Amino acid sequence: MTGEPGRDVVVDVGGTWTRLALAESGRLVGEVVRFATPSRRDRPELPVDTVRTALLDRIAEEADRLHRRAGPPGRREVGVAFGAVVTAEGVVRDASVLWQARSAGYDVRAALGARLPWARVTVLNDVAAAAWHYRQLGRFALLTVSTGVAVKVFDDQLPGTARLLADPAGLGGEIGHVPVEPSRLAALPGGPATAARLGRAAAAGDRTARAELARLDLPWCDCGAVADLCAYSSGPAVLRAAVRRARRHPDDFAGSILHRLADGDPGRIDAGAFAEAARSGDAFVADLLRGATRHLAVAVLQVCAQLGLRTVVVVGGFAHGVGAPWFAALRGWLAELCVDAGWFSGWTAAERDGLLRVPADPGRATLAGMAGYLDARRDEVRELVKPVGESRLVLTTGSRPRCGREQLLLRPRYAGLCGTDLEILRGARGLEPGVLGHECVAEVVEVGAAISGPRPGDLVTINPNHPGDDYLKLGHNVPGVFRDLLVTDLGALAQGQLVGVPRGSGPEWVLLEPLAAVLRAHRLLAEHWAGRDVLVVGAGVLGLLHVAVARARGARTVTVAARSDRRLRVAVHRGLPAPDAVLPFGPGLAAGVRSVTAGRGAELAVLAVAGNAGPAAAELSWPALADAANLHLFGGFRSGRLLRVGGGATLDPGPVRAGRDRQVVPNPAGGRCTVVGSRGGRAGDFAAARDLLSSGADPDTPAGLDLAPLVSHVVSLPALPGVATEILDHGTVAGRAPLRVVVDFRLDGTVTAPAPVPARRGTP
Structure with a gap:
């Protein structure tokens, strides 16, 4: 967090295309690089790992090129908007639409980070990233209809970059995989269990299962579900519906514009032919669009009524690829289904019609939104707060503090979790500092005009004990160091509480x-x-x-x-x-x-x-x-x-x-x-x-002292609440007895790792 402005690499991984660009100060700059996303859609026999490897290798290759063009070398941000259900830590929960396989547990961020050692990699769901592009709208839902269907709700009243309604893992809005016609599943012989079996087989490429579902006129989704929202409304689902309808009703198909564009072969119906037929006023396609948007209209109305939303921005390659006929079908359902009651009481026809916002630049939304997100994060600072009277830590975000004339801004690099912190957290002491922590190595980030001595880039530690007041202690009754930026002042400097440390100081220096x-x-x-x-x-x-x-x-x-x-x-x-x-x-x-x-x-x-x-x-x-x-x-x-x-x-x-x-x-x-x-x-x-x-300058100990053996675990700031709870409950970290646990603020996600056993320097 709290980085300096620079050129980032932003990536949009979609089901059809993957695009990359450079971004500066939240705006795209230069050309957009594009390549076809490796897929198993037409070749389901390909191993999933082959497709994943091809995608990430190509992203890394193109990102390296952009990195070299971006100016002086150095560590850069790479923001990846990923077209799958993925956590804020970059771990896949479900990539069925992207890779035709769930791939649960696959760590995209780690895999890409290993390929890009110069980068700090951030992964967001692609719909979440796109919502950031329209953040000036304040409070709205962003709906995407492409290879999948999803919705994200953006609320500018939420703090920092937590402006998307989501769970702690960053998930929420995956409405495409919710069944919308459960009664049809219940009517099957064997009920939902039969549907689940057929759906999983169809998603895996089983032609017999696909034929059986087509016979039953039941749509299926790439996630393996049957009759969920994606199975009706996503781009691939609508094309499958067109093929089914053409084969079940050949006479209707024969009289359509789509028949001519597909050379009379249902198997040759594709997105381009479908969109052209729709824009030509083809009644066969218009009827398909009505069927594709009915359940979607219900979902939109429910989200708006539940959360009190008046704006829904629509993006996605399929919706905008078909264009006006698709939006007309959705608007028709919204007008028909919207009841003058509840949230919608008193709405005028203009207000109902204005519910849908059709942006002029949907193709840029994901890349530009990812750029906006990375830029917003630079002004965000995290703090681990202990709520008063509670034995837990909560990760919060807020605005970057400003530096006054007699102040300094420090960015902790490392901070230690000590026994006193745990006693305060447990309630064994009556102290409530808000932010815990008093052992640190910090970088000077900004220096006020009235401060002489420390300069930006210097490393310091802090004496938490005020020399003239035994009751005034950092992290005890004064907010501590478990935060991205902290403010100190001329008084602390004059009293000798800021102590310079060497540039190469590692995690063990928190023990100073x-x-x-x-x-x-x-x-x-x-x-x-x-x-x-x-x-x-x-x-x-x-x-x-x-x-x-x-x-x-x-x-x-x-x-x-x-x-x-x-x-x-x-x-x-x-x-x-x-x-x-x-x-x-x-x-x-x-x-x-x-x-x-x-x-x-x-x-x-x-x-x-x-x-x-x-x-x-x-x-x-x-x-x-x-x-x-x-x-x-x-x-x-x-x-x-x-x-x-x-x-x-x-x-x-x-x-x-x-x-x-x-x-x-x-x-x-x-x-x-x-x-x-x-x-x-x-x-x-x-x-x-x-x-x-x-250096071992103490005359009694000429060989110096090595404290690296006392640092047993290095964790990220987001991981610390769970680590502290485990220590309080079990006396362990990841099942092992800890010594000093050190937060490395450069780590992303909820990283908890044993510190490596240091090379032995010998016993003095």
Whole structure:
């Protein structure tokens, strides 16, 4: 989303012709390339894959040519208006009319994207694309009558590019495959089951089934249905009806103009002869048109009455190919069937007649509409919103924000889904930020006139914690980063909350923020870590960051205590340095730690648990600590819960974790302990984290740190609601234990994929 204007390649895949053109700023430019769409209509013996491959190879060939003509090379948009029932993600649900096979599950976008590595491919249903060409009409239905029949409803009151009434997958309006004469099917011996069997066989090319349906005078559709709307009203269906009528009533046929144009052979009736006969006033063809448009008129009236529509735009090669006689037949039925009641109460004859809009440029509608859609999408921004009081995320769209003099616009490239986000989503915290997310790598898109320093194209991350207000946090009580564009300002820049990162920063760089928090905690715990015995309680991503840093800084032993070690096992498999021991989080913890440390106990300990498990973690950890140990209260503490320390005293974690208190307390198990705490990182910690990730500049860790093993899944923004729900419900992503899930904003559709296991750089 939110791209810069450029030249796109737009494609219209129809049942007869496929066309391509260049588009700029929503308008077609230059020539239109056209070729015959590979089809099985006349050669049903051809394998479907052969036809599909031929089509996509030819599209890719022509698109490459246009791409080379379009100007400087680079990543471009390719918008494909596809003549089939296809989801907004480009996955076919039914291509019976196009390929004479359902082809359900075929991923057009992926197949074409593999052929066009320079392109971002978008796939829309062709009728949906055409509706965008007439968007200035506001609120209307677009009806197409060609090799198929469909309707799409456009509503300019809907937000962004969601202006077509459709389900979440982008489907809706496939009225052509709805039966319109079920009573005729019920009257058959065997009823609808017989019709279904014959229809499927006829669509597959079975001549016996076609002959039987012709004997019964029952029309069939390429989808395999019998007596649905397409079987009566589509172009191929009308031609089949003409052939049936000519054979059943040879005398009527013999006296028609169509007979002369087809040289007296019903098998030679084609669209051109039919259209010429219609325009010549042939009564035989006029009667066929009356039969073809009756059910269509009913469908149009129903759609208008149900949705309150006063305009129906008609496109499609068959309707416009026949022209005025076809429209006269449809208008005749509309006048006859429209009742002065309900939605149509009080309509005048002129209003009824004006219901149909016959555009002057139907041949351009699909290509031009696809161009308009791509252009509109550039000004659209997506946000993942958490509705107040609900444990779900909703993908919404809105207008692109503007940049003020003291503001910056940032476009996230990557954003991490962390445990805090999940707690807010679950309702375990009382925060309602609207838009979640606080870990990101973002590109500077626009800079206000009063801003100096960052320039467009720079990459940054954000410190979500306001340095002067511990309660002001991005993605907590301020809208976060799960959106295409976010606005920040001079104040955040002046306070050091924008931190530059290298140009090649990958998904693992979203962990810069938690790494900065870990480095701050380690700095508060001890100046030197080399040769020290370390205990980390908690094996979530934050706990694993503590393990990685302790290992990198030369700790003598690193022990992890956790209720489950499955995330740790995944991380180690992916290349994270392993701890010396992993112990169950339970009563045997102290004995285990002392065994690992040769009886010394842990000198440095970090409590990095989730929720409100901190006090319980402290109770189990006290006996595992060496005398004069340092303990950091990193995570798992909520306000109001006190820690029990030695001598019957208690400790309030709040001031400690706010960095305002450092207390030496008696250890309930004996000896003394220094308790420290912190929340988040400061500017210096972010700089240290950046150096540690980019070059290993930290003097204690000359080899640097590789956090790629901690990114287990990379997903698209539309996939995140489902991913978050699965984590909340099952603790998995696509059935696997996750580490950090990262949104890649460049991914389209609902993509969820395991991150590749990174190449091992070696253990520092």
